[in-house]
Amino acid sequence: MKIDRRGFLSLGVGAAAGIVVTPLPWKLTDDLSIWTQNWPWTPVPADGEKAYAKSVCSLCPGGCGISVRKVEDRAIKIEGIEGHPVNDGGICILGLSGLQTLYGPTRVKQPLMRSGNRGEGRWQKVDWDTALAEITKRLAEIRKAGQAHTVACVAGSDQGTVPQLLKRFLAAYGSSNFIRTPSIRDSYELAFKTMQGSEASAGFDLFNSDFVLSFGSGVIEGWGSPVYMFRANSELRGKGKIVQIEPRLSNTAAKSDKWVPINPGTEAVLALGLAHEIIKESLYNKEFVEKYAAGFESWEDAKGQKQKGFKDWVLENYWPASVANITGVKPAVIHELAVSFAKASKPVALCGRGQGNTPVSLFESMAIHALNALVGNINQKGGISAVPFADYINWPKAPADAVAEAGLQQPRIDGAQSDPFASRYLLNRVVNAAESGKPYALQALLVWEADPIYTLSGSAAVKAAFDKIPFVVSFSSHMNETAQYADLILPDHFYLERYQDIPTPLGMAVPSISLSRPVVKPQFDTKYTGDVLIQVAKGIGGNLAEAMPWKDYEQCLKETLGDHWDKLNAKGMLIAEQYQPPAWDKAFKTASGKFEFCALTAIGETVSIEGDKESYPLTLIPYDSMRLANGFIGDPPFVIKTVSDRILKKKDIFVEINPETAKQYGLADGKSAVLETPRGSARVRVNVFEGIVPGVIAMPRGLGHKAYDKFLAGKGLNVNEFIGSVEDPVSGLDAAWGIRAKLTIA
């Protein structure tokens, strides 16, 4: 049968008519739309039984209680625990995104040995036996060569069992070079030590304060225990006043009752200017100053020489007019501030710029602390107190063999603790020491919960120093800058996979212990750093094995916590609720038994920054934001997503500059410019901002990562690369608060 054109047409019409009376076209149309509703490449999260696992967040030292929602064995959401003493249900942006790091591609999934050049990112995957054998071998060799003292350890904290184990390991090994990463803790501890004679951390009873005078402390920028501070800030609404003294209208400044713009780096001068007004107006707490303070009035020393007391010193040197000249704060404002601070019933002065991730000069911390003393709000309700370090770790002294003893005889690599005014840890000095090989060349460096290559100022110098250290071991559970630059990575469990004890968070006024508990099984082939230390110690043997008698880290932790273990497992946090800071007559462990104003008058002055005014007419200062993590952990994708497009646009970072200054240098909002400092230059974009002191350029901390994944790496610049370390001649701490800079049209 020959089908012609018309026949074919007829067949087609018939077929078409036929198909519409079948379900095919209709079902297919429907199913196609259902297909788009269930595209196989759109994930469908599996459902199942839900449960909540409670723990403590240790992404920062804040110690927030967290409750992790789980579906079967997957953790799906982190929330704050309601009623928890630190955070009461609240939780910060970083804590919320912990799961992205837990499960994300930046995790170090098993031990890695470097196979390419340093920092090249080429790794050989090895098993734990190989990795442990390697570190044991290397450390044993160094020790055998009598170089035990040349091994150092950098840790994010010096409290808690893991830092203590690291310290103990080093001691038994023969090195005193345990170093904590620098922060405002150092400044406070030193101020307490020098003025109050106590070894303690700082606690603030902001909830009960009625006047918070903050010298740049980012109370809501992540300073101290961030969520605790947020809550305090909210609690203060309507009850008390917050005055923020800062060169830039930070969030804290914007939220405070008054923002006092100040020339950067002159906070100490302003503090003393305020002291001047308080003393002049005789508004200081007479009881405290007269009975419990030393060195306030001028006195004659044993040799009969007249020594100038704090009062005279301040009255002579810190006249409002001259203070105004330096700080840029008008005399009237200084006066008004001083009066309202002193007249408040529970005033407290805070120091520590931004999140307090960098120390300030001892002069500054003491000057500000002196204000607290003047108003007598030390160890008082609504004031500042010296909170003793947690005391639950009571291990017997680590046994030392001859090698260890010899090693411990050697000076610390950083020269810390050398005199009463020197800080306990000086990581900034390790950089120079490693670079110059003086007092000796470092042979090995262990890094735990720290990322010095990223966080220390003068990144280039830090890297150069690392290049001189033959063996760098990182315990990081994710690939941060320092891990990327290490020779061996022995990944720790991530915080949601492990037990960890967390002592009193900075800023909490009452001693406490928190316990992180594993929320999920370890996701990858990782190991407790504690276990690594125990096994390496056993591998090296001798006194090291003796010093680490535990079967494993969990046993060590359990034994160490003793009676606390069960309670902590049940409650997550133990607080010494009955704790009261000692009364004034018992509080001061100084030679005089009093609060020593004289400690302040004995030391120098403010620290100036690098660079000359002629070549670099502007000042670059870093600033902090809750949305930019700048510690040993970088922003997870969720957090970087929240960063404003006035801070980061594509890969360009913005620097803030006052419109007047911008005009002066021909810079327009949003346009590119070249930023130059003595440490380097780079292209930035300009954010013309009314909320910044003229002549100052502000750059956010926390960007410019080279490690991590595509969500973070390569975005913006790391401000630390542009700022050099400046040593406080008194304490040795890196007290750089900025650097001279210049900004020109690109």
Place this chain on the structure above:
Amino acid sequence: MDDSALIPKGVKRCPFRQFALWIGIAGIVLLWGVYAMFLCWFKGLNQTNMNDAYGFALWIWADLAVIAVGGGAFFSGFLRYLVGKDELKNIINYAVLIGFICYSSALLILAIDVGQPLRAWFIFWHANVHSMLTEVAFCLSCYFAVLTIEYIPLILENRQINKVPFFHNLAHNMHEIMAIFAATGAFLSFFHQGSLGGVAGVLFGRPFSYREGVLIWPWAFFLFTWSAAAYGPCFTILITKITEVITGKKLVKDNVIELLAKISGWMIITYTAAKLIDTIYWAAVTAPSMGFTIDHFFGTSIYGIWILGAELILGGIAPGLILISEKGRKSPFGLWVAVIFGVIGVSLNRWVMVLQTMAVPVLPFEEWYLYIPSWQEVATTVLPVAYGVILIMISYRYMPIFPQEQELNPID
């Protein structure tokens, strides 16, 4: 190849090779657009430069604009069949063809514009009768059906197809009751042209385009219908004139064009007056009541106040005045200027109602948003132009589009 058997009797057409060459050129542009279209379908709308502030952008403007200028079809039909302007039968075929092209293009663009084209039928199936867009979708599709019905007899009148008795009869019968279809078309057009204005006019969250009105219809609804009726014929005239230039022939008698031009002129004048009143009321009453002043609505550069002036004066008063004056519409230059300005004017109006609406910051902490279409958007917007050119070429070549062509261009 010889296609002379398909060419209507009594008219002359260019050689097939020349025809094929031009089809080919237009075809390449078309393929470029089709490629972009498939990119949008397979990779999603990230191929465009639209964003959350510009959910409606070039495409929706193109849609509104082609529908506005395609309004010539319904309005000529309305005048021819319902009002009884018989002369218009000499241009109605072309008006229908242009309308058909405009509306099929509009539907195609919509099919690319939605994020989930395979679910686009939900707009019918799960219709929300309160939405202006639903009204648009229904009336647009129905009216497109009407246009198809109006276009079919033209195809059937092709010399070869018309030989088939069934097709001949079908064409004849359709002509017989065309008035009914035209009336339905006018009814549908009234609503969908209007509801396109309603789409923007009901947005009470967007004070720039929000208008008060009657019942559920904001004033923009009526202004859109009116402007489509006013400017649609301009576009019909413009395309006819362009076709005449390209073919080098006179295809429609002057009296027909002039009649249409005159009607269009009066429509434009009245529309512009209404638009002016609307603008003043909006600037003086509606917007201030929502916290906005007129200078809020006009930014710098491309979103400047010039756009309002251009729309009202160059796109409204100028063409209106030219077309209502006998001298103006009779002068070839005047006519050209008027229809070109008219078409630009109505397109500008649609541009403003879509793009400016999106660009104006409403939240006090927002800024003006700028947007530049991606090449994919441009290509898919050019696609209908190429498609229209091809369809016009084919239709003109093989169908008796212009009844007066034979008379005006006698062979031998």
Place this chain on the structure above:
Amino acid sequence: MDGKGQESGPRGILVLYFFIGFTISVIIGWIIFPKLLYSQKKQPIDFNHALHVESVAEGCESCHFFREDGSFSGIPKLAQCIECHESAMGENPEEAKFVEEYVAKGIEVPWLSYSRQPDCVFFSHAAHIKMAELECKICHGPIGESEHSRIYEENRLTGYSRDIWGKNIAGIKQNSWDRMKMDDCAECHADMGGGRKDACFVCHK
């Protein structure tokens, strides 16, 4: 052009062609298409509901229960099965297979769910069982009486179980449990709520 086509045959032939085309389409549409559309899978274990219902105390809820947080447990997990089937209880080869392959190895049984709703649906068993006190059967049919596991059919395009919609390819339903598409939910809700429309979010997520 070929003008002879119209003389090539009587009109009847054209009608015949029409019907041939028509018939082919009908066969494709009604018979071949459904066969192509659905894939067939066997359950990993042939489960005897009837037998289980007999030997448990609380009927369906013995195994398909509500958790404390109000969520519904659905198909039991291995841990639950193990409560009775630590080792084989009887002689049944399917049970033996279950114990050997899953219980012994501690692997969850990859059951295929006949009534799995798509991800966009939030179905509250609590609202239907606890509040409205519906019987399981209304939606799930007399599955409790089944002695063997049916073949599981899955729509190749949508991934839906055929029980959701497609058991009858024309969409005709005889029992309330023949289809579980949105229209079917809505139908019942309209009956219950006196024609009231619920907001979308009540059942969607």
Place this chain on the structure above:
Amino acid sequence: MFPFSFEWAWDMSHYVFHGGLWYALAIIGLGMTYCIGKAVIDTIQGKGGGHH
């Protein structure tokens, strides 16, 4: 879209909207049915034969 759909409501909006819609559809549908039907009849009656 259809009264049997669960989203349908018997209220004024639906009357007006769908009233207009179905009215237009009916005219289009009936009109075309008429044209096609009449064309079939005409053709059977032998009208409009090929060449004229």
Place this chain on the structure above:
Amino acid sequence: MKNEQGHHKTGKKYGMVIDLDKCTGCGACMVACMAENNVPFKEDETNKLDNIMWMRVYRMSNGKPFPDADICYIPRPCMHCEAKHGHSPCVSVCPATATDYSHETGIVSQIYTRCFGCRYCMAACPYHARYFNWWDPVWPEGMKNYLSPDVSPRMRGVVEKCSFCFHRYQLAKDKALTAGHREIEESAYQTACTQACPAGAITFGDLDNPKHAVYKLKHDPRAFRLLERLGTNPKVYYVTDREWVRWMADNYQDQEQKAKG
């Protein structure tokens, strides 16, 4: 919607009051929301016009020169407007009924599987609370692990927005029903952002229920809503001491400010 009038009385009106003086702009609410609701992210999120953030914290500035400059952060979830006839700007325009207004809860829904991506609702929303999925959501290796089964991940080509964590309402209701009661406690249904806010700036509850905290807060004389004069009748209130914020939030012009007070 008329046939639902009868249910108005029994319905709730969930809403929020946000204390802008407590809000620190820290961004926890944004991330809490993203983590709770399976919101995707992509490599470059600096184009704020194509990044999905149901809860977005905007920054307002008073526009004054140094040193009088002031800034204020303003978190913006979906406002769940209830304008005339229960039509929020977006609900009335959706052609396919993919979004609706629930008279039971006062919450505006968005059904991703119904939405076909015409984006009309986005054009209608003055708050930019609606977001389009320009891309297919992709989670990097391993991260799918944290996705919550309570909220279905969206496919490319549809609009999404804040739901006041409606799934939490669903779960709370299930829990209540299983425990044998029908009423949901104030504390049993709270949104993720409210719960997370470290400053305690967000309060959530039934605006019509005098026992709920929001009821009192919304009557605070310092309370206001964003763009109130558009007639959207939003269910998110803000509280602040700062007058310039209140004026600016509703686009009050200088002369109007003077006239009003």
